[in-house]
Amino acid sequence: MRIGIIEDHQLVRDSFKKLLELQQEWQVIIETCTVSEAKLAVEIEQPDIFIVDISMHEGETGLAFLSYLNSYYPEIKTIVASMYDYEPYVSNALSLGAQGYVSKRSASEALIDAVNSVIKGGRYISEDVKFNYKDPSNKLALLTPREKEALPLFAKGLNAKQVAQQLDMMPKTAHVHKANIYQKLKVSNSFDLLKIAIDNGLIALDELA
Template identity: 70%
Template sequence: MQIGIIEDHLLVRDSFKKLLELQDDWQVTIEACSVAEAKLAVALEQPELFIVDISLSDDETGLTFLSYLQEKYPHIKLLVASMHDGEPYVSQALRLGALGYVSKRSAAEELIDAVQSVAAGKRYISKDVQFTTAQPSQAAVEQLTKRELQALPLFAKGLNAKQVAQELGMMPKTAHVHKANIYAKLEVSTSFELLKIAIEIGAVQLDELA
């Protein structure tokens, strides 16, 4: 797997690279210290996954780069590793397309698991990361069918319709219908918004995302 890192502290970047490249077939192909440098690099070569820091020493933040990648290269999986492990940073990063969020304080222990989860299209949020949840109406939740309630936490964790279909033993087309119904009934438009509701109603526990 090819991995990119945008991190303005050389020691942190080097430690991440050494840790990642201990894994078989993992290679850090992009090392950038600024958004401008990362944009130039990714235009030439797109890694499968990018690890992004929020605070950078230049004028643009990691959030800017997340937005850029989500728009230009949506196939690249995104994982944030930051000292900012609370709001509003976490919600902003997840809303901008990050599947995972790891605190730098626990990155040494959790980075490999986080990369593996995000590379597989699953969410990963380290236990010391805090973010606010949503308050869904009870009436909206009660509209969901039994099958939709089974599918809700899977979609909230970032699984696609094919993966949900495999988990629940149904056709992908049926899973797509369930997803559309869930989003419509709960009035959400992104898997991040769905995740916040899933946590609030207890369908997903935070420790399931780590």
């Protein structure tokens, strides 16, 4: 298996290379410290998988490189290895095509498992990252904090004026929040909204008594 690494810290890059090449028939064919270097390298030779850091001292971030690979080389699988193991970095990376995400704090234990999983078509998120990550398959992750506050109120049947009073906002703003909630959650009535609120623990059944 051929592997690329984009990481701007030499010691980390060397450590990853040594760890990966301990595996039989795994070879690091690209080592770069900037996105521009990585783009040039991948035009010449394409690895099977790329290990990507997010933060770069110079130029574009690793997220920009994920977007580039997703657009021009979608067959190259990608794993983010970063100290930024919390939102919104994780969701942003996954939305840009990353199939794996590991924290640098646990990379020495998780990286091999991540590569093995991703190369077989799976997704891998290390345990410490999972603690901070809100799965985007959960549509509630699409809501803003203010929309999440308004959701249970609308789910209980309150109108926009009543929600506005409770949340100290203009009725017009409450109307906008309601429209956004319905659109993002793909619901058309308060009954469906109530079900989502209950299923996600935003409303307890005894509140409805």
